[in-house]
Amino acid sequence: MMDAMAILADPTRRAILQMVWGREVAAGKIAASFDVTAGAISQHLAKLRETGLVRMRRAGRNWFYEADLDALGPLAPALEAMWRSKLDELRALAEAEQRAIDEEGAA
Amino acid sequence: MMDAMAILADPTRRAILQMVWGREVAAGKIAASFDVTAGAISQHLAKLRETGLVRMRRAGRNWFYEADLDALGPLAPALEAMWRSKLDELRALAEAEQRAIDEEGAA
DNA sequence: CCAATAGTTTAGTTGCAACTAAACTATGAT
DNA sequence: ATCATAGTTTAGTTGCAACTAAACTATTGG
Numbered sequence: 001m002m003d004a005m006a007i008l009a010d011p012t013r014r015a016i017l018q019m020v021w022g023r024e025v026a027a028g029k030i031a032a033s034f035d036v037t038a039g040a041i042s043q044h045l046a047k048l049r050e051t052g053l054v055r056m057r058r059a060g061r062n063w064f065y066e067a068d069l070d071a072l073g074p075l076a077p078a079l080e081a082m083w084r085s086k087l088d089e090l091r092a093l094a095e096a097e098q099r100a101i102d103e104e105g106a107a
Numbered sequence: 108m109m110d111a112m113a114i115l116a117d118p119t120r121r122a123i124l125q126m127v128w129g130r131e132v133a134a135g136k137i138a139a140s141f142d143v144t145a146g147a148i149s150q151h152l153a154k155l156r157e158t159g160l161v162r163m164r165r166a167g168r169n170w171f172y173e174a175d176l177d178a179l180g181p182l183a184p185a186l187e188a189m190w191r192s193k194l195d196e197l198r199a200l201a202e203a204e205q206r207a208i209d210e211e212g213a214a
Numbered sequence: 215c216c217a218a219t220a221g222t223t224t225a226g227t228t229g230c231a232a233c234t235a236a237a238c239t240a241t242g243a244t
Numbered sequence: 245a246t247c248a249t250a251g252t253t254t255a256g257t258t259g260c261a262a263c264t265a266a267a268c269t270a271t272t273g274g
């Protein structure tokens with residue numbers, strides 16, 4: 001079996017985890033937001049499930065997944081911080097672009 | 108290039124990082140503590156270096172490596188916590204064994 | 215200058231993780 | 245019962261990461 005760190009090494013799996021962070025999402029909805037096959041996503045979900053990083057619940061034909069923050073232990077806050085700082089970077093970039101546009105107008 | 112998370116997915120690289128955590132260690136000393144070739148360890152060190160996760164300093168024929176805690180960002184405390192809890196587990200295990208021995212003597 | 219030491223770098227191999235396509239399972243609707 | 249939907253599972257392919265062995269670079273010591 002792969003350890004938690006190895007599971008999180010894959011960018012697709014990290015994106016999945018981010019998607020089901022704090023809320024349940026159906027497998028189909030997850031699969032739809034990636035450009036790989038549903039089978040591939042299902043395999044990623046299976047690995048996340050086997051490591052206990054996500055919980056699963058079936059409701060009719062839908063399988064709802066959600067991150068298990070407790071199982072992630074110290075990695076949970078680390079991931080949140082990384083995602084947050086990534087958002088911060090994007091915001092900073094957007095602001096820098098806006099400034100560039102403003103200065104262009106002033107020149 | 109691999110991202111920090113992918114770099115840390117490899118158990119050997121994590122063990123190297125733990126070894127140079129908070130102190131400089133020569134490449135040779137690092138390599139000696141693993142059962143793979145020095146070349147393999149050098150390649151791991153190169154990846155850690157390229158990602159900025161370790162710093163390097165040459166002194167004569169020796170190359171000293173040390174973890175760059177700042178570069179690890181939110182992952183630094185997470186790794187420390189994981190290592191600490193691993194130590195805690197080992198300690199708990201050792202204590203349980205000691206108790207078993209004590210009870211055997213008492214029986 | 216020559217040999218030894220400390221380590222890196224390169225070329226080539228090998229195993230495994232991620233993927234696709236297709237088969238399969240289970241539920242819901244008609 | 246039959247078909248559609250939602251998803252998993254399996255079989256097979258492919259690319260890449262980790263490894264070894266060997267060549268190479270740079271420094272120290274005689």
